[in-house]
Amino acid sequence: MSAHLYDEGHTAAGWTGFGIATGGSGLVGLGVCTASLAAVVGGLAAVALGVLVTWGLHLSGWGKPPGVRPREQWGMRVRDPLAREGHAGCVACRLAGRGRRRADLVPTSSASLSAESIPLSPFE
Template sequence: MSLYDEGHTIAGWTGVAIATAGSAVVGWGVCAASLPLVVGGLAVVAVSVLVTWVLHLSGWGKPPGVRPREQWGMRVRDAHARDGHAGCVGCRLAGRGRKRSTEVPASASAPGAIPAESIPLSPVE
């Protein structure tokens, strides 16, 4: 069984449901040769991205990586969402990244890079 539990969140499932509806409208528009339906479906897909992002920032999405089993449930809100998640692009876009130290480690090749040896891959490693 996977220890990462990616995407099993309210934000993830809501975004997928809205994107699926938008994709169906795009497909309908292609079959009907209707440009307004295609554009409308693409707009719904774009809205799904925004809805997923807002739900993630409000605590209904989880950070990437390994989480304790008690945080795997869909109805468990993430208490650390206000601070931002390390390595989360959505949190960075919202200006919620982890605070960087003023001292840059020599092993960091890019700004904000996290050394690979500090990220645990699984409980076995």
């Protein structure tokens, strides 16, 4: 099996967020070692900034969904053509209002639902 079939995180969004969060984590560690509250708060702010930057890059197409992709989309410099519609099962896309809409999840007839017909887990 090829190592490129499941290359989650090997994207421009993933590496950019990793770099920012690593710098922020280093700053937090420095603040803990030197007992500097300002460094700890600044490092935590940098980590939060890394999350937001990664999210923004993912939504603009520089982050790709997990799973198997065509060979031409394996590279880090390739934008995801399906980012505007949202990725199935992607929390970041759902937070941005992309992907499956709430109307898709709600059944059309509420009369047909009873307590016995609603599964408690995906395995039932």
